[in-house]
Amino acid sequence: MKRIAHLALAIALIHSAGLIAAENFSVEEIQQQIQTNQSEYDSYHRTLEDEISKAAQLERELASLREKGKELEHTRQLRLNEMNVQYERTIEDPSIDINDARESYLSAVRAHKENKDAITSSYNEWQSKLLDVEQLRLSKHSLLNKIESLKEQLNNARVDRLVREFNRQDNVTVNHEITCDRDETFAKCTERGKSLAKQKASKRFLDQLYEGLTEAAAARQHRPYSDVFVQILRSEVARDGFSGAGNYAVQMNVDVKGSLRRTQACQLLGLDSRYCVAERTPPEVAKVITVPQDNSQVNTDESVMYELTIRSNVYDDEVFIDGVSYGSTRLQIMLPAGPHDIEVVKRGYETFTDTINLKESTTLRVEMQRAQFAFNKGEKVQDILHGDEPGPQLIVVPAGSFRMGDISGTGLENERPVETQTLDNSFGIGETEITVADFRRFVEETSYVTDAEKDKGCAYYDQGAPTWQEQLNWRTPGYANSDKHPVVCISQRDAQAYVNWLTEASGKKYRLPTEIEWEYAARGGTESDYWWGDSVGTGNANCGWCGSQWSNIAAAPVSSFDRNKFGLFDTVGNVWEWTISSSSNGAVVRGGAWNFAPRLARVSTRMELDPEFRANYIGLRVVRER
Numbered sequence: 001m002k003r004i005a006h007l008a009l010a011i012a013l014i015h016s017a018g019l020i021a022a023e024n025f026s027v028e029e030i031q032q033q034i035q036t037n038q039s040e041y042d043s044y045h046r047t048l049e050d051e052i053s054k055a056a057q058l059e060r061e062l063a064s065l066r067e068k069g070k071e072l073e074h075t076r077q078l079r080l081n082e083m084n085v086q087y088e089r090t091i092e093d094p095s096i097d098i099n100d101a102r103e104s105y106l107s108a109v110r111a112h113k114e115n116k117d118a119i120t121s122s123y124n125e126w127q128s129k130l131l132d133v134e135q136l137r138l139s140k141h142s143l144l145n146k147i148e149s150l151k152e153q154l155n156n157a158r159v160d161r162l163v164r165e166f167n168r169q170d171n172v173t174v175n176h177e178i179t180c181d182r183d184e185t186f187a188k189c190t191e192r193g194k195s196l197a198k199q200k201a202s203k204r205f206l207d208q209l210y211e212g213l214t215e216a217a218a219a220r221q222h223r224p225y226s227d228v229f230v231q232i233l234r235s236e237v238a239r240d241g242f243s244g245a246g247n248y249a250v251q252m253n254v255d256v257k258g259s260l261r262r263t264q265a266c267q268l269l270g271l272d273s274r275y276c277v278a279e280r281t282p283p284e285v286a287k288v289i290t291v292p293q294d295n296s297q298v299n300t301d302e303s304v305m306y307e308l309t310i311r312s313n314v315y316d317d318e319v320f321i322d323g324v325s326y327g328s329t330r331l332q333i334m335l336p337a338g339p340h341d342i343e344v345v346k347r348g349y350e351t352f353t354d355t356i357n358l359k360e361s362t363t364l365r366v367e368m369q370r371a372q373f374a375f376n377k378g379e380k381v382q383d384i385l386h387g388d389e390p391g392p393q394l395i396v397v398p399a400g401s402f403r404m405g406d407i408s409g410t411g412l413e414n415e416r417p418v419e420t421q422t423l424d425n426s427f428g429i430g431e432t433e434i435t436v437a438d439f440r441r442f443v444e445e446t447s448y449v450t451d452a453e454k455d456k457g458c459a460y461y462d463q464g465a466p467t468w469q470e471q472l473n474w475r476t477p478g479y480a481n482s483d484k485h486p487v488v489c490i491s492q493r494d495a496q497a498y499v500n501w502l503t504e505a506s507g508k509k510y511r512l513p514t515e516i517e518w519e520y521a522a523r524g525g526t527e528s529d530y531w532w533g534d535s536v537g538t539g540n541a542n543c544g545w546c547g548s549q550w551s552n553i554a555a556a557p558v559s560s561f562d563r564n565k566f567g568l569f570d571t572v573g574n575v576w577e578w579t580i581s582s583s584s585n586g587a588v589v590r591g592g593a594w595n596f597a598p599r600l601a602r603v604s605t606r607m608e609l610d611p612e613f614r615a616n617y618i619g620l621r622v623v624r625e626r
Contacts, residue, residue: 027161027214030154034361037147042236044143045413048136055133058126065119072112079105134610141607142465144412145544148597152545154276158215165213166228166260172201173238177249186242193248194237201254202230209258219268228264231257274538274547308332308358310342312366317346321379329366344368345378351398378567381428381624383506386445391506392438394428394624395567404519404606407527408534416605421516428515428624429521431557431576432569434498437483439474439490442501450474451491452614458489459615461595466615477616479554481537485577486555486619490588492587492611495578495620502622509625511580515606518590519625522572522603524565529602530572531564536598543573543592543601555594555617573601575619593617 025033083105086098176197180189206228213219233255240250260268266276310319312329319326320343329344337358344352349368356362379396401422405604406415442448450473452458458472472478474489490498494514502510513521524531538547542556549557559569576589576596588608592601595617599605609618 025153025157027154027157030150030157034147034150034154037143037150038243041140041147043451044136044140048133048140049353051129051133051136054612055126055129058122058129062119062122062126065115065122069112069115069119072108072115073547076105076108076112079108112439125186134613136258137444137608137610138466138613142461145461145596145600146464148599149544152597154462155271158269159262159271159275161214162219162265163260163262163268166209166265167256168209169233169255170205170208172205172254172256173251174204174254175245175249175251176200180242180246180248186248189238189248190250193240193250194235194252196236197250197252198232198254201235201252201256202232205254205256205258206230215269218270222268228260228268231259233257241496263359272535272537274536274545277538277547305608308340308356309363310344310366311363312352312368314346314349314368316348317344317349317368319344343378351378358390380431383508383624385441385502385505389441391502392434392622393431394622395431396426396428397517397566398426399423400520400527402520403527404516404604408529410599411602411604412606414606414608421520423517423520425626427517427626429517429568430621430623431567433575433619433621434442435483435558436474436481436485436487439487439498442485442498445505446501448497448501450472450494450614451612452489452494459613461615461617466613472616477555479616482557484557486558487571488555488575488616488619489614490618490620491614492578492609494614498620506624510622511625513577513579513589513621513623515581515590516620518577519603521566521568522564522591524571525570526565526603529604531603532562536572536601541570541573541592541601542594544595544597546573546601551592552595555619571603575617576607576615579618581606581608585611587611587616 019539074427079101083098086101090096090098133246133294174197176193178189178193178196180186184192209220209228209230210216210223235255236253238251238253240248242248263273263276265271266273308321308331310329310331314329317328319329319331320341322341339355339357342352342354342356342364344366352366354364356364369494381394381396385391401420403418404421405418406412407418420446447475452473456468457470458467459466460472460478461467467506469478472489474487475481477488492512499510499512502508522531528534530536530540536543536546539561540546541561542548542550544552548556548561550560555575556570558574563569564571571591573592573596574594575591576593577591579588579590580586581588585608587610588606590606592598592605600607
């Protein structure tokens with residue numbers, strides 16, 4: 001136990017120093033920190049695996065002692081019966097010696113007691129080892145977050161270095177000679193010669209800039225797509241003149257300066273553009289622009305409009321075009337030329353989806369097929385609770401199959417192997433994370449007291465490790481909180497109490513999502529690291545270094561960002577969400593959080609925790625069965 005505690009303390013100290021000062025470190029210094037921390041992480045991972053193995057061995061030994069205890073209890077009972085028989089015989093024959101029977105019974109009692117003591121000792125040792133494993137898991141995830149945080153800072157430092165290396169001044173001396181045209185005056189020839197000399201100086205300086213970069217190879221690869229340019233600050237003719245053959249020669253000293261805007265630096269380094277955002281746009285006004293991959297097939301002139309008519313074989317359906325509801329069929333609408341996503345839904349029918357490339361006025365005839373069940377994709381469900389209060393808003397997710405785990409190959413060991421999973425039934429899942437207002441209604445009706453309010457409060461992330469603070473709970477999580485914020489500082493046990501209450505209050509079956517259900521819903525039919533792609537981008541979600549106004553500060557109000565393709569908000573970042581797992585303790589959180597690095601907010605990232613753990617970055621989302 002001491003060894004583990006010392007190791008955890010050493011890691012915490014390493015990372016507290018790293019986090020405080022990493023932003024001022026050079027690229028090389030941050031790389032060294034990453035290497036050091038990665039070595040520590042690998043060591044920690046091996047230690048965790050060893051401790052898990054020891055805990056399993058202790059559990060087996062405890063089971064063996066309990067089985068032995070049953071046998072010893074049986075033996076003790078036999079010896080007691082034998083001794084009682086001997087005692088009864090002494091009533092008729094007092095001369096009978098019962099010492100052997102008595103000693104046998106005493107020996108059986110001693111063996112049984114020793115085994116009970118061994119069971120107690122083994123149980124305590126097993127529980128202590130489980131606590132060690134949980135602490136190791138927490139510290140391991142904290143360390144991983146530190147490594148990912150350093151990688152974020154590393155990329156920022158690389159951009160800073162590139163901008164610094166490019167945006168420098170120098171003086172370039174060039175010699176240039178031209179032949180004057182026959183019909184060109186000396187003045188014109190002189191002007192042309194000086195202009196070409198400046199171009200030559202600029203080109204030479206630009207080549208020198210590229211060759212002198214620390215990451216010259218990466219920059220050269222992306223050079224054809226760069227907007228880097230050279231600015232001429234001052235030029236001076238050192239000497240010039242004409243030869244007898246009519247050639248003009250000039251030697252020129254040129255003061256030049258490289259000009260690389262930060263927004264262009266990521267292009268040269270092949271980095272995500274979020275590292276090069278000059279000014280961050282608040283998420284509520286940020287816009288996502290989708291550029292078609294094959295522009296030759298798409299007419300992007302929105303002034304060209306065509307009429308689309310949609311008919312179906314049912315009534316009272318609903319038509320969605322590019323995610324916007326246009327009412328029921330028969331529908332006639334004018335749309336810009338180009339691709340449009342069409343979706344027709346009706347309760348009790350399979351959802352119809354199609355993508356059309358509108359090049360002329362078109363009529364689309366939709367044949368709706370009856371569904372096996374009435375829970376349709378995208379349908380919103382909201383049960384009424386006690387007192388005519390509305391329950392959480394749910395979105396229906398359809399049945400289907402998907403590949404679960406580290407599909408991109410960039411994930412952690414506990415995300416592998418990738419497996420195909422099938423959900424045979426549709427289900428309703430929270431449109432958002434459960435809010436403070438949702439949870440308050442439960443507490444006010446039941447007088448429930450959370451684990452954080454009972455004992456030692458709630459953990460917050462401080463200097464690279466979870467730190468407990470008694471004053472923190474779901475009402476006061478350590479940052480400004482409102483009814484629209486996700487509820488945090490709740491354990492899995494608190495979350496289970498909440499869904500049990502929802503079940504009772506609504507008459508419907510509510511529970512926490514399984515890991516399979518959560519990842520299926522969070523992916524929204526995609527196989528990328530995030531539902532919008534493999535890069536986290538800027539302003540798409542609330543996670544550490546994700547470019548939102550809340551990143552590394554606090555949780556954001558729910559639904560502050562775009563929905564995924566199933567209609568769910570905040571499946572990336574904001575707060576980790578409790579799920580039910582097939583792992584040993586059944587408690588795994590998914591989705592990342594406002595203070596965890598983007599790599600830990602990928603759809604397949606999973607973090608195993610003790611069910612009683614709670615933190616101001618962990619909340620929940622609910623599932624309702626059909």
